[in-house]
Amino acid sequence: MTTQQPPITPAPEDQPDPVDPPPDARASLAKPPHRPGRLAAAVVLLLVAGLVVAVSTRDGSKPAEDTGGAARGASAAAGGLTGKDAAIQEVLDRRAEAVLDRDRTALLADVDPRNNAQEQLFDNLSQVDFESWEYELIGEDYHRPDLAEEYDRPYHLPAILLHYAIEGFDRAEVARPQVLTFPKTGKRWPIASDSDADDQLPETGHADPWDRRAVVAKKGTSVLVIADAEDKNQLGRLVRVGDSAVRRVAGLWPDGWRPRVVIVAVPDQRLVETYFRTSDRTSENVAAIAVPAFDTVPGWTEGGAKHEPLVARSRVILNPRYFDATDRGNADLLTHEVTHVATRSRTFPGAPTRLAEGAAEFTAYRYLQPFTVRLPKELARQVAAGSVDLATYDFYNPAVTCHYIAGFLACAYINESYGSATLRKVYRVLGRNLREVNIPQVQRKVFRRVLDTTPPQLSRDLADYAQAHAR
Numbered sequence: 001m002t003t004q005q006p007p008i009t010p011a012p013e014d015q016p017d018p019v020d021p022p023p024d025a026r027a028s029l030a031k032p033p034h035r036p037g038r039l040a041a042a043v044v045l046l047l048v049a050g051l052v053v054a055v056s057t058r059d060g061s062k063p064a065e066d067t068g069g070a071a072r073g074a075s076a077a078a079g080g081l082t083g084k085d086a087a088i089q090e091v092l093d094r095r096a097e098a099v100l101d102r103d104r105t106a107l108l109a110d111v112d113p114r115n116n117a118q119e120q121l122f123d124n125l126s127q128v129d130f131e132s133w134e135y136e137l138i139g140e141d142y143h144r145p146d147l148a149e150e151y152d153r154p155y156h157l158p159a160i161l162l163h164y165a166i167e168g169f170d171r172a173e174v175a176r177p178q179v180l181t182f183p184k185t186g187k188r189w190p191i192a193s194d195s196d197a198d199d200q201l202p203e204t205g206h207a208d209p210w211d212r213r214a215v216v217a218k219k220g221t222s223v224l225v226i227a228d229a230e231d232k233n234q235l236g237r238l239v240r241v242g243d244s245a246v247r248r249v250a251g252l253w254p255d256g257w258r259p260r261v262v263i264v265a266v267p268d269q270r271l272v273e274t275y276f277r278t279s280d281r282t283s284e285n286v287a288a289i290a291v292p293a294f295d296t297v298p299g300w301t302e303g304g305a306k307h308e309p310l311v312a313r314s315r316v317i318l319n320p321r322y323f324d325a326t327d328r329g330n331a332d333l334l335t336h337e338v339t340h341v342a343t344r345s346r347t348f349p350g351a352p353t354r355l356a357e358g359a360a361e362f363t364a365y366r367y368l369q370p371f372t373v374r375l376p377k378e379l380a381r382q383v384a385a386g387s388v389d390l391a392t393y394d395f396y397n398p399a400v401t402c403h404y405i406a407g408f409l410a411c412a413y414i415n416e417s418y419g420s421a422t423l424r425k426v427y428r429v430l431g432r433n434l435r436e437v438n439i440p441q442v443q444r445k446v447f448r449r450v451l452d453t454t455p456p457q458l459s460r461d462l463a464d465y466a467q468a469h470a471r
Helices: 068-078 083-101 104-109 117-125 145-151 229-252 269-274 330-346 353-368 377-385 400-418 420-430 436-451 455-469
Strands: 130-141 158-166 174-179 215-219 223-228 261-265 288-294 311-318
Touching: 083 104, 083 117, 083 130, 083 158, 104 117, 174 288, 215 229, 223 229, 229 261, 229 330, 229 353, 229 420, 261 330, 288 330, 311 330, 330 353, 330 420, 353 400, 353 420, 377 400, 377 455, 400 420, 400 455, 420 436, 436 455
Parallel strands: 223 261, 261 311
Antiparallel strands: 130 158, 158 174, 215 223, 288 311
16 A cells, blocks of 8 residues: 545535534464454645455354353363363463452462563553453364473463453453463463464464553543553543544444444554464554454354354454554544444445445545545546446455545435435445455446446546546
């Protein structure tokens, strides 16, 4: 993705305060170990590139419901854990209780004295209100012979699923893969490290904002912002900008989602890179991404192969390379990403990317109307020829700037010509496309039924619309 100047520009006197404008792949994840993973120089900053990930059941079956920690604990007991597994599960149960009770002494009692990082972790976790927090041993082990000299005693590296839910934000528990190191100390198994096997974990493994740096957190009306402790003085502004973004999105997308969003603004590039670990894209020029938080981890969760994961909630992750807590443009950036959160339940795997990105761009910048657009050369050529190309495949290629602007124009045109209810209907119907290969035929049906037009005619109408708004 390339960085561009804002392409949509209103008359100066029409520019509202962006802090509060007027209302109006999933990639495959690594498996656990075996025994012995953001229109051109004048509409939208293409810093924003929402990572749209949607899920649906393959066969129409209902996703597996989270059964909660009590059921997991009962299952573990029924499984008859013995020896070190039983002892380690007891440590994990006490650790989970200490997190929920915010009991520093209890948590540190099961930590190796040399593991100072756990004190910071406890302080970080104490910033967030958790509805649940529990650990599940999944019966697989990591083997790292290179650690033998470091610990000089028997040690255990079990694969663990951490299940947690942030109170008021997660509708189900989020699952995170993790590996803890337990060196045997007498009859005890204290926690010596939580990062010895991080490089071998699948995506999202040990990659929550509280895992590495000192953080602060603050709730607003609709958002929970988790930010770096060094940005504590900016936390209030981040919350206000976040709440504003949610209100703006709800003005166009009033239903189909719960307007409660977790925003992560931690300058840890490793956290951002986690979501690109096995993807063909990189985070180099992405200012923010909206990512889902799942209740299962493929290959780790029992029965995970039989059910699609449930999206427990989404997170908006801000890229520290571009995000500036004092930048007034953050409201637009966040509005784009929150739109992805709002439309996630309507966005199936085969939904056209230009629809998802175009809707997000229009939602973020529609307050600038009447707008003008500086067209990049390729799009200007298409407009001159009388037909705007609506990319069906390969959206994020070198012509991505044209694709974003064309997607924006398509949504702006439909909204202006047919109304916002029709725009939402187009999204709702076309967004439920299951397979990308079916986009052309599904698009023809939707455009004829909802807009009473055809794709070629819409492309010609978009060229006229773009010409009318071009600088």
